Amino acid sequence: MINSPDPTNLTDIRNLDLVATVRSGRVLVAGAGVSGRGAIAMLKDIGCPEVVVVDDSALGALVAADFSVRHVTTADARDELADAVAIVTSPGWRPTSPLFDAAAEAGVPVFGDVALAFAGDCAQLWGPKRTWLVVTGTNGKTTTTSMLAAMLGEQGAAVGNIGVALYDALTAEPRIEVLAAELSSFQLHWAPNIRPDAGVLLNLAEDHIDWHGSYENYGLDKTRALRGTVAIYGADDADVVEHVEKMLKNDELGNSVVGFTDGPPEAHQVGVRDGMIVDRAFGGGDAAADDSGPGIVIAPVAGISPPGRAGVLDAVAATAMARSIGTSPEQIAAELETFEVRAHRGQIVHKANDVVWIDDSKATNPHAADAALSGHERVVWIVGGQLKGAEISPLVAKHAHRLQAAVVLGVDRQLVSDALSRIAPAVPVVVIDDTDKVDAMAKVCMAASEYANPGDVVLLAPAAASLDMYSGMAERGDLFAQWAQKVTSTDG
Template sequence: MTGPELLAAARAGTVIIAGAGVSGAGIAGILADAGATGLVIADDDLARGTALAGAHGARAVDVAGAIAMLGSAALVAASPGWRPDAPLFAAAAAAGVPVTGEVALARAADAAGVWGPPRTWLAVTGTNGKTTTTGMLAAMLGDRGAAVGNIGVALHDALTAKPRVGVLAAELSSFQLHRAPGLAPEAGALLNLAEDHIDWHGGFEAYAMAKAAALTGAVAVYGADDPKVRAVVDRLRAEGRLAPTAVGFTAGEPAPGQVGVADGRILDRAFADDPAGLPLAEVAGISPPGLPGVLDAVAAAALARAAGAAPAEIARGLAGFTVAAHRGQLVHRSRGGAVAWYDDSKATNPHAADAAMTGVPEFTWVGGGQLKGADIRPLLARHAGRMEAAVLLGADAPVIAAALAEARPGLPVTVIEDTDPRSAMSAAVRAAAAHATSRVLLAPAAASLDMFEGMAQRGELFAEAARALDGAAAPGEGESP
């Protein structure tokens, strides 16, 4: 459905909102502002659903009740945490009721002028680097832009915030984009692709093509160094769905139509008038340091240029940007400074862990969690040879241990069987300390929700346990492994 069709359906009939959590509340706010009056909150936690319904004059039902109402429903609006195969969505498909999501509704309502003149949408997606790239982009945009979406500011909150901003730097997940195939942002970036959330999407192709929605607007910014991303771009081009302006970004010297790196500077050969390119910012000093940080900065710069940012704004934004927590920070030094402890808890899949481990000399690895169907073996084939030891915890620790035994026979491997978050991480840190001679890297290569409230808690408990080894305070930030 197009944006106007979504709003027409929402205003004309009953809309069932799947989930009463943060996203459900955002959807309810968007729909209410857009003039929808027939809202139904579907959640088996009826107390939570009733609380949200009361704020919008809506009705609360459980999922079974929502399914029974589909015959009179015009639309189902899905929270991104709900899997595509959830019974409510299967029943909606059978009843011919369209299912949409928060991002599609927010985009449609914004385009219709619900909150004033439409904003410029700059979408950021990919397997890894989304939050860093979005934060960099927002810093480049300054007062005229805001970082929204998965980075922490809900879309409805951003769209109704004062003072108003004209540009949204939106970090969007595959879950969100799955329900927003017609997003068509003014510019969108697909940073990289690797196996992730395969259990949710049902396969890599579905995951990749959900992400591809970011590239179907006016300007597509894509990771030219990533063969999987290039394959998506080629497919979209063949299907006639690729944005009319496609700009590759690269860590190398850019070709015409690309943004890349030359002579230690980010160079724009896509939006600049001079065919030789326009220097945008120095690469030295980019946070986080290393190749992943540089690629994120180049992608952010390309999106900023698509939105009309000047080189001085891009350079100023990068100079003042500091990477968010749990993305490779040095959190402790033990044994009088001899052993450095690094928290890269955000490495929630093998692709992110590969970026964290690349270029790191010998290290003791702390990993494990939920692999979500991803294959850990290529990561271990690349990096197990530099591991002093491995300490594994979480649901898929036995799977990872077996893969390590094949990749590096004889490597000391400790599997923590404790499932209490605090005591398990303390045990993991003590085991790592027993083997480490220079550095310990928490780069789990797996999701955290089997044991922890999220990747942030996992990283915080790691840092806390490391500091407890000798009662030290946190070191200065900015160092990388």
């Protein structure tokens, strides 16, 4: 195992009283973005005597002025460490930052805004402690969190990477009782103290390895979501199961460990049987309930948005999380029936001539594209962009049988085309060489429409990043939706 490039003593941080620590002296806030602003506001509420913003951009000075605190650059921040008691970092700052190396030498602990928010809430600084439900994984976080927030009704809200910013959620009126928190591996790395009421680890695939130092460390940071009262894990994901088994062996989990699956659930699982989501873990609304019987039928999987296996798994995971705090089957079923997936995450954007056009532009790596492809029998696949070194051949091999055609675009189009030609030579492949983002997508959709037959799905699941041609995955998906409608407007 490669050791995490982490300059902080995590054991000490876990045992620290963070509220007392930040009340005792100067605190540096690394980063002046949304997380940094929230951290400053929390520190002000907690009673920190001195806050110093560390940021090299012009935004840093503006934010510092807004809060009437000092601002320094990263080059000058080391001089502030002598009298500092902590650094609260924005999640994007790497553990290998020279500032954090200096902090380690000075004995100054480093943690994130999530750690501070959790500590403050546990200390009841903003009223009685809230219920924390943490969602993480390589793919599917946003859809699962959105589903969960819908199931919670008026008592809950999506927070963290989507929805309401953490500080705003903690100070909201009317009060938010349950926080459905989507947390990234970065946020969890900087929150070693977090112990949610329930946490779910959806899946694992290689991502952000340069930041974490190794795939093992990436997974370990993700598993922090499982260190609370109820641990819910993807029972169909071999890497997740391996981490959970190690944690059980090392006595790092409580007694409430629940799997979720898209197959028939075993005891202590939530899964799918005869087309219905079935709970065999939370019979009485808690993980200690008797789960020896056939289980509680929750809701049908037919009609779940987004369609396909990935959507079903997200729905089952969200159901398990909601059931962990006693949400009724009736409420869960009602929300799943009306839930609409967020844009670019398996969203149906057009239907024409019995062909369904689906935007899964968020599938920016092979793992996400695998989940997207798995849900459909006959696919015209739109693929390509920045592979960032990812190997696409296994993905092509796994799904060649369902491909009616492939339309390839983006900077790494030749790599994708070569893999298709080598592994699936019977699949028609159209390569779009145009690098103008609008013209390229127009040609992509025209080519896809020519190969799509009734009953097919035209699926944008690029398995690659978008920044070679687009401002982001949202712009890529939006243009796909626009041209899907335009190229079929005169058909039939």
